[in-house]
Amino acid sequence: MSIYATPLSTMEQQACDWLEQQQTEMEARLWQLANINSGSYNLDGLAQVAETLAGWAKPLNCEISYIDLQPQTMVNTKGQIAAQPLGQALKLRQRPQAPLQVFLCAHMDTVFALDHPFQQVRQLDAEHINGPGVADLKGGIMVMLYALQALEASPLAESIGWTVLFNPDEEIGSPGSAHLFPQLAQDHHLGLIYEPCFADGNLAGERKGSGNFSAISHGKAAHAGRQHHLGRNAIRAMADFVRAIDQLNGQRDGVTINAGIIQGGDATNVVPDTCVMKFNIRTQQPSDELWCQQQLQSIMADINQADGISIELHGHFGRTPKVMTPAWQQLCELLQTCSQSLQMSIDFVATGGCCDGNNLAAAGLPNIDTLGVQGGNIHSDQEYMRLASLSERAKLSALLLLRLATAGPEIWLEGK
Ligand SMILES: [Zn+2]
Known part of the structure; x- marks a missing residue:
């Protein structure tokens, strides 16, 4: 593992420099995205988010497709079973033949319905904004898309293929998209999910x-x-x-x-x-x-x-509870060496909250699930995010991808 603790290579430095320059555009796009309401049952808003993301994914030169999801079965207040329609998922696919396959996931929905009073982004102070989904997890979507662009600009990209899934139903427990995870787990070596990290910058470890x-x-x-x-x-x-x-x-x-x-x-x-x-x-x-x-x-x-x-x-x-495995441990260690190269310090902390990372782990895919932005008070109208974390976390992800590409698939095959 010692090769990972080395200072940034010229290629890695270039990727980080480019991401630093994208900070303003990332902020502007996050602002735009969070101002679109995408409560889990707002199908029009979710479609608008998906369309916006498909547009921003164009520079990635990947295959873009939409996936219809089955309606959610719900018990209404009268005790009757009702079918609730869900939005479409958006999928991006790049180099399915590459030796190492990485799965990336981010949800498009928020907990704020169309009739919720919390709808607009506002500046809190010079370093923070407050808005629906700015941390959970529209900021993470920015981090992921820009990290992938940095990867695609590098010659190392050839040895790494990836799939992105933007699902529309994570905040209600992924009733329509969860069935996609077992197959995705089988087709990839590891998973990266862009839920926000904790306010202090640490990432989620084991989950209930x-x-x-x-x-x-x-x-x-x-x-x-x-x-x-x-x-x-x-x-x-x-x-x-x-x-x-x-x-x-x-x-x-x-x-x-x-x-x-x-x-x-x-x-x-x-x-x-x-x-x-x-x-x-x-x-x-x-x-x-x-x-x-x-x-x-x-x-x-x-x-x-x-x-x-x-x-x-x-x-x-x-x-299902997400419990530590040797392959997941290895991925966490690799991320920590990346953070050290960037002079960031991160730890993994157990949490009672859960997310799609639970489902992916249950399907056998080692994954880190809090690669998104730094923020807090999520699921409330006090939700905030730290703007600088957009490019900071994009660098962390880009570095992880570049070093995964260098390391190749062997160690992950052993781990799985
Ligand atoms: Zn979330």
């Missing part, structure tokens, strides 16, 4: 897993005054269920359960016959999933014993 579930309780409606005894109260049944799942907290290391949304009933004088409750589970180890499933089944079986009451469960674990 996550599952989103909807429980629907069914009872029997009746007049609350005249025939209360004939009713079977679905809200009461759900209250029992919530209490029981909440008591699972603390029973298994690293597993947390959060009841997040509840809805049921129409009027105070009617025994409610339906109640819907949505909850999230975080896991630490892949084996936690089975434990949780067993607990949920046993709680449901208990509640379903009551006369006239039934609870059904929808949903699944969309993200």
Whole structure:
């Protein structure tokens, strides 16, 4: 690994110098991109983002295509199953025959819907901007596109092929795009994902897993005054269920359960016959999933014993915990040597949050998932990013790509 700790070569220095000069253009484009609303269900906005990115990808001289995604299946507040259409994914492909294949991923969606008050970018101070998605992760899209341009300008590019996936549904758990990852994992040696790094500049290491579930309780409606005894109260049944799942907290290391949304009933004088409750589970180890499933089944079986009451469960674990592997460790070490050459210092820190990096790791692809910009307060209207991190992180990615191209695929083949 010692060759990676060397100072920048002439070629690497040229790539970094070029990226430094792109800072102003990157800022301007980020501003433009973040001012387009692309909430996960705003299909028009997502299409506009995809079209903008396809235009900016032209200098990469790669193959550009769009992928239709299946609608998301959702449980609505009435407990009915509904299909929610999703946006298209955008894919870029370059040199599929090259010996080393790298997969790069960035999501186009944000958590801010079209009717959310937070819609515009503004300057916070000389060094920071505040805006929807400026850190998570439209800044990362800039970092990735410019790092790839720096790679393409180098003769080393010939030995490295890549695929970029811009997906439109990461913020809702990638329900439509997750099925693309197993194949992508198979076709590539390693993955680079452009979620923002932490505010202090460190990157995410191990990540918890996550599952989103909807429980629907069914009872029997009746007049609350005249025939209360004939009713079977679905809200009461759900209250029992919530209490029981909440008591699972603390029973298994690293597993947390959060009841997040509840809805049921129409009027105070009617025994409610339906109640819907949505909850999230975080896991630490892949084996936690089975434990949780067993607990949920046993709680449901208990509640379903009551006369006239039934609870059904929808949903699944969309993200498996991301746990360290030797190949991933090696990739992290390579990135750290790159950062040292750039006089940056980065560390990898475990987090309870999860992202597409979980899915890629589950599919067997070693990946670093926080190569995007430095920022904070994401998923809130206080979201900010540090402007200088655009070119800083683009240099880091470009250097990583150039050194991967130099090293070749052998070590990654062993690792996988
Ligand atoms: Zn994100």
